[in-house]
Amino acid sequence: MDVEWIEVPGGVCPFGDDARPVPVPTLLWTRTPIAYGHLPGEHPDLGPRFPVAEVSHAEAAEIASRLGGRLPRSAEWEWMAAGATRRRWPWGDAPWQPARANLRDSGHNTVTPVDTHPDGATPDGALDVAGNVWEWTASKAMRDGFVIRGGSYASPPLYAQCTFLNAAPAELRSRGIGLRVVREP
Numbered sequence: 001m002d003v004e005w006i007e008v009p010g011g012v013c014p015f016g017d018d019a020r021p022v023p024v025p026t027l028l029w030t031r032t033p034i035a036y037g038h039l040p041g042e043h044p045d046l047g048p049r050f051p052v053a054e055v056s057h058a059e060a061a062e063i064a065s066r067l068g069g070r071l072p073r074s075a076e077w078e079w080m081a082a083g084a085t086r087r088r089w090p091w092g093d094a095p096w097q098p099a100r101a102n103l104r105d106s107g108h109n110t111v112t113p114v115d116t117h118p119d120g121a122t123p124d125g126a127l128d129v130a131g132n133v134w135e136w137t138a139s140k141a142m143r144d145g146f147v148i149r150g151g152s153y154a155s156p157p158l159y160a161q162c163t164f165l166n167a168a169p170a171e172l173r174s175r176g177i178g179l180r181v182v183r184e185p
Helices: 057-066 074-082
Strands: 005-008 011-015 020-024 027-030 134-141 145-149 165-169
Touching (some): 011 074, 027 074, 074 134, 134 165
Antiparallel strands (some): 134 145, 145 165
8 A cells, every 4th residue: 555645735824722823834744644554564453544553652753754754743733634724624614524534423433444534634635634543743742742633533523623732641552543644845
């Protein structure tokens, strides 16, 4: 399974609750969170289209490097998800529905293949930005933690909104945390 890259033009992200302007460069993003099929020789029982999860932050950063990129910073992630108009959700401002993202009460109760919810795509074509698995970022949080974005299959819809951020200890390996990779064009 080949990694598919999409270009998200740069701009100034109105970042966080206070909409602080943060410049973001044009970046290539993986269309989906990294799936087991993107990693040669790593196919657990779930199958190649399921998101890589249960990796620590260091392991996620190492995977990103192997794929020729890095983990995004939190502001870069928010720009990719919300865009200049600060969409509430990656797909726009229409309310969440189970067809758009794998969140709590969507009927799945576990991870799904990374391309299961095309109705939830961003205007640039990124899939699974909301729900399924949180995504590690390169942005530090707490003493030994990092920001995670996007919510997971166990999250309420609020956690999948584009400006919502969470944090996790760097060593945490959770079924609900995966990664997406960025690189310079």
